[in-house]
Amino acid sequence: MSRRTPDHRRAGAAVLAAGTALLLAGCTSTAQPPAAQGGGGPIAVNAGDTTCEVSATEVPAGNISFTVKNTGTKVTEFYLYGTGDRIMGEVENIGPGLSRDLLVEVPDGGSYTTACKPGMVGDGIRAPFTVTGTAQRSTDTNAKLADATAGYTRYISSQTDALIQTTQGFVDAVKAGNVDQAKAQFPTARTYYERIEPVAESFGDVDPKVDGREDDERDPGVAWTGFHRLEKDLWVTGLQPDSAQVADQLMTDLKDLQGRIPSLQLSPPQLANGAKELLDEVATGKITGEEDRYSHTDLYDFKANVEGSQAAIAALRPVIDEKDPNLGPTLDQRFADVEKLLEGYRTPDGGFVLYTQLTPEDTKKMADSVDALAEPVSQVAGVVTS
Amino acid sequence: MSASRSPSSAPQSPPVEPPTTDPPSGGDGGGGLSRRRLFGYAGAGVALAGAGAAIGYAAGASGGGPDRPGVVPFRDTHQAGIVTPAQDRLHFVALDLTSTDRAEVQRLLQKWTTAAERMTAGQEVTENGAVGLNKYAPPTDTGEALGLPAASLTLTIGFGASFFEKLGLQDRMPAALAPLPAFTGDNLDPARSGGDVCLQACADDPQVAVHAIRNLVRMGFGTASVKWSQLGFGRTSSTSTAQDTPRNLFGFKDGTNNLKAEEPTELDTNVWVQPGDGPDWMTGGSYLVARRIRMHIEIWDRTSLDEQEQIVGRSKGEGNPLSGQKEFDLANFSAKGPDGQPAIATDAHIRLASAESHDGAKMLRRGYNFVDGSDGSGHLDAGLFFLAFVRNPQTQFVPIQRALANKDKMMEYLEHNGSALFAVPPGLRDGEYWGQGLFA
Numbered sequence: 167m168s169r170r171t172p173d174h175r176r177a178g179a180a181v182l183a184a185g186t187a188l189l190l191a192g193c194t195s196t197a198q199p200p201a202a203q204g205g206g207g208p209i210a211v212n213a214g215d216t217t218c219e220v221s222a223t224e225v226p227a228g229n230i231s232f233t234v235k236n237t238g239t240k241v242t243e244f245y246l247y248g249t250g251d252r253i254m255g256e257v258e259n260i261g262p263g264l265s266r267d268l269l270v271e272v273p274d275g276g277s278y279t280t281a282c283k284p285g286m287v288g289d290g291i292r293a294p295f296t297v298t299g300t301a302q303r304s305t306d307t308n309a310k311l312a313d314a315t316a317g318y319t320r321y322i323s324s325q326t327d328a329l330i331q332t333t334q335g336f337v338d339a340v341k342a343g344n345v346d347q348a349k350a351q352f353p354t355a356r357t358y359y360e361r362i363e364p365v366a367e368s369f370g371d372v373d374p375k376v377d378g379r380e381d382d383e384r385d386p387g388v389a390w391t392g393f394h395r396l397e398k399d400l401w402v403t404g405l406q407p408d409s410a411q412v413a414d415q416l417m418t419d420l421k422d423l424q425g426r427i428p429s430l431q432l433s434p435p436q437l438a439n440g441a442k443e444l445l446d447e448v449a450t451g452k453i454t455g456e457e458d459r460y461s462h463t464d465l466y467d468f469k470a471n472v473e474g475s476q477a478a479i480a481a482l483r484p485v486i487d488e489k490d491p492n493l494g495p496t497l498d499q500r501f502a503d504v505e506k507l508l509e510g511y512r513t514p515d516g517g518f519v520l521y522t523q524l525t526p527e528d529t530k531k532m533a534d535s536v537d538a539l540a541e542p543v544s545q546v547a548g549v550v551t552s
Numbered sequence: 553m554s555a556s557r558s559p560s561s562a563p564q565s566p567p568v569e570p571p572t573t574d575p576p577s578g579g580d581g582g583g584g585l586s587r588r589r590l591f592g593y594a595g596a597g598v599a600l601a602g603a604g605a606a607i608g609y610a611a612g613a614s615g616g617g618p619d620r621p622g623v624v625p626f627r628d629t630h631q632a633g634i635v636t637p638a639q640d641r642l643h644f645v646a647l648d649l650t651s652t653d654r655a656e657v658q659r660l661l662q663k664w665t666t667a668a669e670r671m672t673a674g675q676e677v678t679e680n681g682a683v684g685l686n687k688y689a690p691p692t693d694t695g696e697a698l699g700l701p702a703a704s705l706t707l708t709i710g711f712g713a714s715f716f717e718k719l720g721l722q723d724r725m726p727a728a729l730a731p732l733p734a735f736t737g738d739n740l741d742p743a744r745s746g747g748d749v750c751l752q753a754c755a756d757d758p759q760v761a762v763h764a765i766r767n768l769v770r771m772g773f774g775t776a777s778v779k780w781s782q783l784g785f786g787r788t789s790s791t792s793t794a795q796d797t798p799r800n801l802f803g804f805k806d807g808t809n810n811l812k813a814e815e816p817t818e819l820d821t822n823v824w825v826q827p828g829d830g831p832d833w834m835t836g837g838s839y840l841v842a843r844r845i846r847m848h849i850e851i852w853d854r855t856s857l858d859e860q861e862q863i864v865g866r867s868k869g870e871g872n873p874l875s876g877q878k879e880f881d882l883a884n885f886s887a888k889g890p891d892g893q894p895a896i897a898t899d900a901h902i903r904l905a906s907a908e909s910h911d912g913a914k915m916l917r918r919g920y921n922f923v924d925g926s927d928g929s930g931h932l933d934a935g936l937f938f939l940a941f942v943r944n945p946q947t948q949f950v951p952i953q954r955a956l957a958n959k960d961k962m963m964e965y966l967e968h969n970g971s972a973l974f975a976v977p978p979g980l981r982d983g984e985y986w987g988q989g990l991f992a
Contacts, residue, residue, distance in 0.1 A: 435688055500774060530777075534650050538774030548689020 218282030361474030633706030642784030646747025674702030710974025744970030784920020833989030836978030844970030865900030
């Protein structure tokens with residue numbers, strides 16, 4: 167999980183979701199803005215402190231454009247949710263009196279929900295929103311891009327299955343009170359989560375429960391759960407009376423994630439942005455030792471983030487090679503450089519040294535190698551939409 | 553002075569007055585665009601033209617010049633940012649190569665040159681790079697200088713000894729780039745010292761300087777990474793007779809007796825590398841000594857005015873040497889005071905640093921005041937980021953600094969905690985890129 171406030175964390179998901187609509191326009195042959203390609207809108211949204219007036223509640227499928235005006239006194243957000251509160255699109259941090267535009271691609275008809283969140287907390291002021299008919303997915307416009315997303319979706323699915331299996335072992339050890347075994351399984355189980363983290367984050371409500379930090383702001387009455395809560399129990403405070411319950415909750419939340427994967431519709435730019443976000447995670451959470459602050463197993467997560475990033479880039483590689491023949495070899499070299507660097511921090515048992523064993527020179531080298539990799543990775547979204 | 557891109561607010565070309573060795577008189581009051589600052593540009597143009605003529609080839613046209621106030625020509629006989637009238641703001645960065653591939657480093661230097669030339673002309677890194685390209689790709693220009701003028705931005709590059717070692721170019725390394733010796737009282741932090749490459753950005757607007765360094769650093773990821781950097785918020789030297797003498801954080805005028813752009817003979821003797829001094833690729837270049845000098849200003853501030861003036865050797869108000877009356881009176885080191893003692897103490901800073909004490913050796917100083925927040929014990933982490941350009945650091949900087957380190961009473965209030973030495977190649981002709989000569 168990225169080290170951001172809850173609101174910003176959701177914004178990360180929104181970038182992916184909103185990106186779908188915007189970016190896919192770039193994949194099609196037309197240079198028209200997405201809003202002009204069908205769907206409806208722009209739909210006016212007046213977001214007050216106690217009201218959320220949406221000028222249309224039924225529109226045809228396609229690219230839907232909203233113009234959200236904050237008519238209230240608090241900073242607000244606007245969401246379009248799909249089934250299971252999957253964030254289809256979001257615009258956040260709209261100050262009083264300001265207007266912001268949101269473009270969302272909704273290719274499938276069905277029941278959706280609009281929500282304004284004055285003060286940017288709670289479930290918001292919700293209303294049903296209906297999308298009729300179906301629109302052609304712009305992902306289908308290019309066979310290579312379609313292959314890319316299909317291949318990466320299979321990767322997500324396989325990683326999620328492995329996540330469930332390994333976390334079950336970890337959870338069983340916690341519940342059996344076997345601290346040593348649980349500690350040994352903690353970094354391994356997390357590996358599968360860290361590889362697909364941007365996808366998990368795109369389901370805005372899963373990541374805070376699975377990967378939240380103790381000092382994250384939560385809605386009143388919501389307890390701290392997930393990997394890091396159990397990490398603190400295992401390494402710092404000892405197992406607590408509710409540790410077993412927290413472990414069960416972790417499995418429930420991960421199975422919830424698994425259940426949502428089949429409905430996942432990824433676009434090529436989402437893959438590219440996800441690859442970049444994984445490296446952002448490394449830069450802000452792992453090289454700083456922030457993420458695994460009790461166990462100091464950050465290098466396992468570092469490795470997993472890089473692997474996940476590489477998987478997403480690999481899926482896009484045929485498209486990258488078609489559009490910019492120089493970028494692929496650079497990416498290969500930079501990924502190899504990071505991998506080589508990390509291999510130097512292996513322990514004899516195949517694990518990694520603890521973050522606390524790293525010197526400032528070590529972390530400087532890691533930061534250099536991630537900077538070197540993240541620059542070309544950040545170019546991929548532009549290249550595949552060019 | 554910074555010229556806006558808007559013609560309506562751009563000052564007219566300042567009147568070009570003949571360079572004069574007469575120093576400007578005292579401060580002419582603050583507020584607005586002073587006449588003296590206008591003259592600063594005029595003086596620069598004259599000095600650069602004169603220097604170019606002296607070397608014997610015409611400066612390449614780069615779209616700048618007196619007709620574009622605020623734009624300092626990027627291509628010239630010497631690199632800009634040395635005798636250019638010292639701008640008010642600095643962002644200096646030292647980088648280490650993370651690649652030992654010569655071709656890759658050359659590609660970076662080419663990219664840097666193109667971007668630097670554009671930015672010094674007040675342009676984005678690439679055309680429309682901030683907001684005008686593919687909106688799904690990261691902008692090629694970071695954008696914080698949009699709408700800002702060129703602000704006299706200069707970008708100056710230098711190469712440290714380790715640059716030559718890493719790339720296997722030891723045979724191109726000038727002997728003058730030998731490591732500086734340790735000086736008494738040095739407390740050098742390796743994390744604030746050395747570096748394979750330096751980039752000096754000077755501008756009249758701090759955001760313009762920071763934008764330039766930020767974008768160049770970004771282009772280097774994978775080939776070069778930042779080792780250390782330093783911001784400077786105010787110049788402590790005047791490099792043109794048209795400029796007022798600024799004050800350092802001790803409150804004293806600094807650089808009164810500095811080398812000036814209007815003294816081409818002195819510059820050739822003391823600043824510019826001459827044919828035969830070393831490898832040909834350095835002819836017309838210079839050497840840059842950078843020292844981060846922490847000032848213990850809280851201690852200094854408890855020192856009496858009389859003692860402060862004795863330590864410096866000048867009055868704090870006018871800035872006159874204690875042997876004279878006016879700022880630009882030449883110091884008379886043999887003059888005696890009423891008590892029969894030397895008017896300028898034997899351990900006074902200006903005596904120990906004077907050319908008279910060092911067989912005429914002079915340096916072109918171009919330092920900046922800095923305050924990097926506080927040190928955790930309630931004291932400002934402040935001082936002077938000393939930058940000096942010399943023809944040979946071993947015969948100019950080293951003996952002067954050795955004398956200061958061993959005898960200067962001011963050293964009680966100073967701590968040198970960063971140090972670096974760079975070879976600064978000459979200016980670029982059309983089509984050339986930074987460092988091209990040393991790879992030839």
